[in-house]
Amino acid sequence: MIPLRIGVMGLGTVGAGVFQVLERNSGEIARRTGRGLQVTQVSRRNLDAARELVGDRATVVADPHAIATSPDIDVVVELIGGTTLARDLVLLALRHGKHVVTANKALLAVHGEEIFGEARRLGLTVSFEAAVAGGIPVIKMLREGLSANRISWLAGIINGTTNFILTEMRDRGLPFADVLQEAQRLGYAEADPTFDIEGVDAAHKLALMGAIAFGMPVQFDSVYVEGITALHSQDIRYAGQMGYRIKLLGIARRRDDAGGVELRVHPTLVPEKCLMASVEGAMNAVMVQGDAVGTTLHYGKGAGSEPTASAVVADLVDIARLASAAPEHRVPSLSFQPDALQNLRVLSIDEVVTAFYLRLVVADRSGVLADITRILAAHDISLDAVRQRESSHGEQQTDLVVLTHETIESALRAALKDIQALPSVLQPVVALRKEELA
Amino acid sequence: MIPLRIGVMGLGTVGAGVFQVLERNSGEIARRTGRGLQVTQVSRRNLDAARELVGDRATVVADPHAIATSPDIDVVVELIGGTTLARDLVLLALRHGKHVVTANKALLAVHGEEIFGEARRLGLTVSFEAAVAGGIPVIKMLREGLSANRISWLAGIINGTTNFILTEMRDRGLPFADVLQEAQRLGYAEADPTFDIEGVDAAHKLALMGAIAFGMPVQFDSVYVEGITALHSQDIRYAGQMGYRIKLLGIARRRDDAGGVELRVHPTLVPEKCLMASVEGAMNAVMVQGDAVGTTLHYGKGAGSEPTASAVVADLVDIARLASAAPEHRVPSLSFQPDALQNLRVLSIDEVVTAFYLRLVVADRSGVLADITRILAAHDISLDAVRQRESSHGEQQTDLVVLTHETIESALRAALKDIQALPSVLQPVVALRKEELA
Numbered sequence: 099m100i101p102l103r104i105g106v107m108g109l110g111t112v113g114a115g116v117f118q119v120l121e122r123n124s125g126e127i128a129r130r131t132g133r134g135l136q137v138t139q140v141s142r143r144n145l146d147a148a149r150e151l152v153g154d155r156a157t158v159v160a161d162p163h164a165i166a167t168s169p170d171i172d173v174v175v176e177l178i179g180g181t182t183l184a185r186d187l188v189l190l191a192l193r194h195g196k197h198v199v200t201a202n203k204a205l206l207a208v209h210g211e212e213i214f215g216e217a218r219r220l221g222l223t224v225s226f227e228a229a230v231a232g233g234i235p236v237i238k239m240l241r242e243g244l245s246a247n248r249i250s251w252l253a254g255i256i257n258g259t260t261n262f263i264l265t266e267m268r269d270r271g272l273p274f275a276d277v278l279q280e281a282q283r284l285g286y287a288e289a290d291p292t293f294d295i296e297g298v299d300a301a302h303k304l305a306l307m308g309a310i311a312f313g314m315p316v317q318f319d320s321v322y323v324e325g326i327t328a329l330h331s332q333d334i335r336y337a338g339q340m341g342y343r344i345k346l347l348g349i350a351r352r353r354d355d356a357g358g359v360e361l362r363v364h365p366t367l368v369p370e371k372c373l374m375a376s377v378e379g380a381m382n383a384v385m386v387q388g389d390a391v392g393t394t395l396h397y398g399k400g401a402g403s404e405p406t407a408s409a410v411v412a413d414l415v416d417i418a419r420l421a422s423a424a425p426e427h428r429v430p431s432l433s434f435q436p437d438a439l440q441n442l443r444v445l446s447i448d449e450v451v452t453a454f455y456l457r458l459v460v461a462d463r464s465g466v467l468a469d470i471t472r473i474l475a476a477h478d479i480s481l482d483a484v485r486q487r488e489s490s491h492g493e494q495q496t497d498l499v500v501l502t503h504e505t506i507e508s509a510l511r512a513a514l515k516d517i518q519a520l521p522s523v524l525q526p527v528v529a530l531r532k533e534e535l536a
Numbered sequence: 537m538i539p540l541r542i543g544v545m546g547l548g549t550v551g552a553g554v555f556q557v558l559e560r561n562s563g564e565i566a567r568r569t570g571r572g573l574q575v576t577q578v579s580r581r582n583l584d585a586a587r588e589l590v591g592d593r594a595t596v597v598a599d600p601h602a603i604a605t606s607p608d609i610d611v612v613v614e615l616i617g618g619t620t621l622a623r624d625l626v627l628l629a630l631r632h633g634k635h636v637v638t639a640n641k642a643l644l645a646v647h648g649e650e651i652f653g654e655a656r657r658l659g660l661t662v663s664f665e666a667a668v669a670g671g672i673p674v675i676k677m678l679r680e681g682l683s684a685n686r687i688s689w690l691a692g693i694i695n696g697t698t699n700f701i702l703t704e705m706r707d708r709g710l711p712f713a714d715v716l717q718e719a720q721r722l723g724y725a726e727a728d729p730t731f732d733i734e735g736v737d738a739a740h741k742l743a744l745m746g747a748i749a750f751g752m753p754v755q756f757d758s759v760y761v762e763g764i765t766a767l768h769s770q771d772i773r774y775a776g777q778m779g780y781r782i783k784l785l786g787i788a789r790r791r792d793d794a795g796g797v798e799l800r801v802h803p804t805l806v807p808e809k810c811l812m813a814s815v816e817g818a819m820n821a822v823m824v825q826g827d828a829v830g831t832t833l834h835y836g837k838g839a840g841s842e843p844t845a846s847a848v849v850a851d852l853v854d855i856a857r858l859a860s861a862a863p864e865h866r867v868p869s870l871s872f873q874p875d876a877l878q879n880l881r882v883l884s885i886d887e888v889v890t891a892f893y894l895r896l897v898v899a900d901r902s903g904v905l906a907d908i909t910r911i912l913a914a915h916d917i918s919l920d921a922v923r924q925r926e927s928s929h930g931e932q933q934t935d936l937v938v939l940t941h942e943t944i945e946s947a948l949r950a951a952l953k954d955i956q957a958l959p960s961v962l963q964p965v966v967a968l969r970k971e972e973l974a
Contacts, residue, residue, distance in 0.1 A: 119685075119828045122686075122827070123685065123686050123827070123828070126686050129751055130868075132864065234829075235676075238681045239676075239681070242673070242850065242853070242854065243665075244846065244850065245565065245568050245849070245850050245853040246558075246561060246846045247561065247564075248564050373811060376811055389560070390671070390845055390846040390849070391836060391847075392671065392842075392843055394835060394837075395833075396834050396835075398829060398832035398833065404827075404829070405830055408682065411683070411828070412681055412684050414684075415680070415684065419865055420865055422865075423862070426537075427857055427865060429857065430570075433568060434567045435567060438566075438567035438568075438570075
């Protein structure tokens with residue numbers, strides 16, 4: 099069989115990884131696939147740098163449009179990034195009859211509906227294993243491995259930068275700003291880290307996983323997003339003393355009782371005995387709860403040249419196998435058949451149900467705790483644990499840490515308003531969500 | 537499209553799970569697959585019990601041969617167990633043009649070559665996700681998710697019974713025999729637990745994973761197997777004091793330096809900081825090291841009615857999608873193309889390279905440690921750590937615990953022979969292998 103002819107648009111770190119993995123493991127991959135996979139064209143603005151990498155083994159062009167429209171390419175790998183040029187190129191490539199593999203979560207989170215729709219109309223595949231959790235095959239696991247299950251929830255550490263920062267904040271007791279600076283120096287955070295630290299990157303990935311898990315359109319705009327920039331190392335310490343670690347989780351949960359789904363990204367307390375708590379540094383992990391399988395967890399590197407290339411190439415292998423088969427033999431991009439997607443409502447954050455960690459700086463006098471518990475009770479919120487800590491702010495102050503049982507967020511917000519109005523509550527209350535992941 | 541017609545041979549715990557999951561999630565599964573999956577025939581010796589479960593929704597027969605030969609069945613699910621009748625039935629079903637899904641690791645470990653060969657000849661599929669690690673989609677992960685990688689090693693906790701026993705021995709400091717009895721009472725161990733506690737079940741699964749990871753025929757007979765029956769809780773305690781836990785691991789490792797692969801099942805010390813060390817009770821986990829992706833880990837329930845059914849049904853969904861596609865569009869049973877399998881040599885245990893934990897009961901007098909280190913050094917074995925512990929055997933005795941660096945097993949065995957001959961070594965030396973899994 100003739101080799102699959104691959105065009106890589108954007109020969110940066112990941113593109114180079116794809117080229118190198120396909121070259122280094124060509125024998126192994128051909129043994130698996132029964133067909134060669136060959137990068138025949140690459141694009142990069144810096145032609146010399148590209149030629150240095152690929153030599154005369156692939157054609158080098160400066161303009162990726164040439165690849166998207168080339169008659170000699172079967173699949174394009176889009177690694178340009180961003181949502182403007184990448185969108186144009188992907189649509190152009192599809193209209194020229196090419197399957198598409200992309201690592202671009204932002205593109206699919208924002209323009210997924212249009213891109214998947216166009217691919218479907220043309221009987222082509224858009225694959226994106228590399229867009230979520232790097233080398234861990236979570237997309238395949240959700241779309242195929244767990245296809246017997248009704249998924250009830252999934253929770254992921256799906257941004258390595260923030261997990262690295264949180265790990266360092268905990269291990270070394272340093273404030274967010276210091277650790278961020280170090281992460282930038284080490285290359286774990288970008289010069290402009292906004293997308294990572296504000297949770298946007300995780301929200302992109304969560305929107306994709308949620309769509310696949312529940313069979314709904316990609317709804318990035320409806321994801322509730324809260325980053326880690328406001329997190330105090332003090333809360334990481336207090337959480338640790340109560341047996342919890344704080345992780346930035348992307349959570350998708352089916353809420354049949356409310357006729358919708360929760361899609362949310364925020365710092366979350368998780369029990370330190372849970373495997374998720376042990377996912378350290380820049381590693382990623384995704385937990386999935388299905389009705390038949392129970393809980394599964396999938397762990398690995400969420401970024402980097404070759405881990406991401408591993409996912410891109412796995413998609414290419416699938417395409418090499420199925421490119422000439424009829425579309426009905428392929429797994430649908432969003433896991434469910436296009437005409438079977440449901441317009442599930444994404445709940446507002448007010449409707450979300452979780453437990454909470456609260457930290458209050460209060461005046462050190464009697465009756466304060468009684469006032470607070472009375473207010474929580476009035477809003478139907480019950481207490482799981484209370485701890486008093488010496489405050490670093492002054493002798494007349496005390497830190498009060500409260501763990502609540504599960505409550506609807508609107509009730510918690512109403513209670514916090516009342517608590518904040520107490521004269522003995524001296525600073526804005528810190529409220530973090532807590533999940534048992536069981 | 538007409539539904540896929542499924543015949544379940546052997547309606548026991550797992551068979552009932554398959555029936556129930558397919559029925560409960562039929563809507564969800566059809567939304568994914570674009571095609572119904574219907575159990576239309578089941579076999580069970582106890583017809584009444586079967587009828588109670590399936591009602592009039594499926595034909596009940598006593599003899600599974602009727603299903604294997606039925607013209608109205610597209611796929612058979614073999615859940616009979618064992619390697620005799622199951623073999624006959626699977627071959628019969630293939631010769632009657634049916635795809636096969638099985639959870640039977642023993643069958644494939646022993647008769648895999650014959651069965652996969654027959655399926656290939658007939659253009660049919662034999663799927664076995666449920667045969668390894670229950671609901672965790674490790675077969676799909678190895679065959680498809682990591683297809684870009686040259687796998688260097690994998691290590692799995694792939695037997696829930698032994699992991700439950702080891703967890704209890706550690707948590708409660710109890711001897712093996714007591715915990716086994718309790719496990720039998722709780723249903724975690726069978727009345728005849730030999731296959732589990734002697735490591736045979738894990739070896740079946742390892743033989744399958746090794747074949748898929750490296751592209752070699754299934755070589756169960758060549759797997760080195762050592763169970764947990766001789767394990768002392770004392771060693772679990774000492775290992776813990778040195779930062780290790782003891783797990784029964786199935787390990788497959790490529791050894792290019794020796795021109796072969798290691799396939800071995802044995803109790804193994806693993807660092808307690810490694811995620812594998814936190815896999816408790818009856819849970820399963822598989823770690824895989826690929827050259828592009830790095831290390832990944834996959835965790836979940838390794839047994840039970842519905843987790844196993846989750847894997848069986850995932851295989852059925854794949855078949856529903858691909859049954860009518862040409863064979864070249866399907867993933868080969870053993871991941872690699874049949875004509876690309878390599879007859880990799882399985883190394884003898886003498887050739888295996890690992891670090892070791894040694895426990896020696898020695899006379900409490902000077903010069904003993906010097907003698908021992910001298911012997912190890914003479915066999916080119918270097919020490920990583922030594923600890924002396926008060927022996928429970930008597931006042932004149934001391935427990936000496938030694939961790940070695942990596943060594944070839946033959947050297948260790950030769951050294952042990954010399955050490956054992958020392959008059960100051962009072963009991964047989966306990967030697968356990970240690971892996972850093974990094």
